[in-house]
């Protein structure tokens with residue numbers, strides 16, 4: 001039975017070749033793979049998922065050894081990242097840059113990992129960083145480029161600096177054609193862009209209509225999407241009906257104005273979160289993501305750049321350990337939930353079924369949940385303390401106005417918090433001992449859009465890169481103190 005199956009697979013692959021080639025030239029979609037999760041899927045599972053979904057490019061935020069090892073021989077194009085907190089070191093020491101390239105690029109290349117880009121920093125000029133990385137980004141970029149050349153990789157691996165779209169803007173009253181780099185960072189942006197351009201490297205930008213809507217309640221909702229229903233914005237005869245095109249073209253104009261009319265552009269991040277805010281839900285996320293995929297599918301580009309758009313979806317999988325400083329939506333950017341299950345039907349144009357393919361062989365913990373005891377009165381004084389404790393160490397970003405669990409009553413709300421803490425702690429009995437108020441149940445408390453999750457089995461090889469193993473132990477200690 002084995003051989004016929006093989007033959008058949010080969011047939012399918014051969015039949016798909018022209019299609020795949022076309023996909024390559026028009027629209028090979030990429031995805032961001034972040035690992036700030038309490039329970040990351042095993043890297044091999046994620047790579048399988050990427051392949052099953054026809055995602056041919058992946059962008060990492062560091063050079064995670066497990067991820068890179070799993071990408072070996074997959075053929076998937078990889079962008080590895082240098083986190084902002086390493087920029088100062090890379091800037092001040094050529095030796096450090098050479099070591100980074102040797103360990104985090106050369107080693108993996110010789111192990112058949114298809115590394116094509118190094119992202120130097122991640123949105124280093126974001127206004128909220130107060131200029132902390134202004135002086136180190138460029139020298140770090142120079143050193144990494146020199147180290148790549150020295151390692152003989154100058155032609156194969158390109159450097160880039162993923163920037164937030166706030167590094168450029170149109171003038172206060174103008175359209176995209178008035179685009180230029182932000183005045184306060186103009187010289188830094190010019191220096192970096194010239195260097196990238198001189199080295200045949202692309203400009204990488206992250207574009208977020210969701211954030212525009214989040215920070216500005218007057219932002220026209222339809223303009224965030226791709227359905228052409230927004231009031232058109234006229235820019236000297238060119239009309240825009242979606243923010244993505246207008247934003248992308250603002251960059252095209254800014255590059256042109258500064259002398260780089262032919263520079264390649266990569267959309268490093270584009271996406272829509274599914275929870276944690278009134279505008280973050282599966283319906284809007286699907287509408288945005290499908291709208292974007294359909295928008296770029298023909299390879300017709302934007303009004304100013306009528307060429308295929310290269311983009312990395314943000315992101316692949318939800319990450320429950322991300323900082324919620326930007327907002328509760330921050331842990332819900334995935335097109336897949338934390339366990340590799342699709343959130344909504346999304347046709348990337350790369351799968352036979354036209355839908356997302358879930359992760360395979362995911363191992364869940366038992367079907368049990370930690371909830372508030374029925375008998376407990378809401379006025380019980382120990383509850384508030386327990387809830388804030390559970391939420392601090394668990395994840396309550398799906399509670400609150402307009403979120404997937406925003407309609408729960410007070411008691412269910414508390415149960416949700418307890419369960420989150422319990423699951424994140426691998427269903428340890430100790431993690432469901434909120435003094436006298438919690439109990440374990442086998443009846444799934446999920447209702448409507450609100451999912452009371454069951455955690456997946458922890459992936460122990462990832463323990464060393466887990467941010468919160470310390471916090472977790474401290475948490476158990478604290479909990480036992482509360483219990484006493």
Ligand SMILES: *[C@@H]1O[C@H](CO)[C@@H](O)[C@H](O)[C@H]1NC(C)=O
Nearest residue numbers: 062063064096099100103104
């Ligand atoms: C390689 O990358 C990893 C992950 O980002 C980082 O922790 C490590 O310091 C890097 N190695 C060198 C030699 O810089």
Ligand SMILES: *[C@@H]1O[C@H](CO)[C@@H](O)[C@H](O)[C@H]1NC(C)=O
Nearest residue numbers: 126127128129130131132133
């Ligand atoms: C930036 O500055 C503000 C106000 O001065 C401060 O509250 C914030 O912590 C600073 N952020 C960073 C990353 O330095």
Ligand SMILES: *[C@@H]1O[C@H](CO)[C@@H](O)[C@H](O)[C@H]1NC(C)=O
Nearest residue numbers: 391396399400408409410413
């Ligand atoms: C549910 O919990 C969230 C977060 O702890 C809180 O903001 C909200 O007010 C609670 N809702 C109810 C109905 O208790």
Ligand SMILES: *[C@@H]1O[C@H](CO)[C@@H](O)[C@H](O)[C@H]1NC(C)=O
Nearest residue numbers: 382434435436437482483484
């Ligand atoms: C828990 O309940 C028991 C029996 O009802 C009671 O004796 C005890 O004081 C309670 N503990 C707390 C922390 O409320």
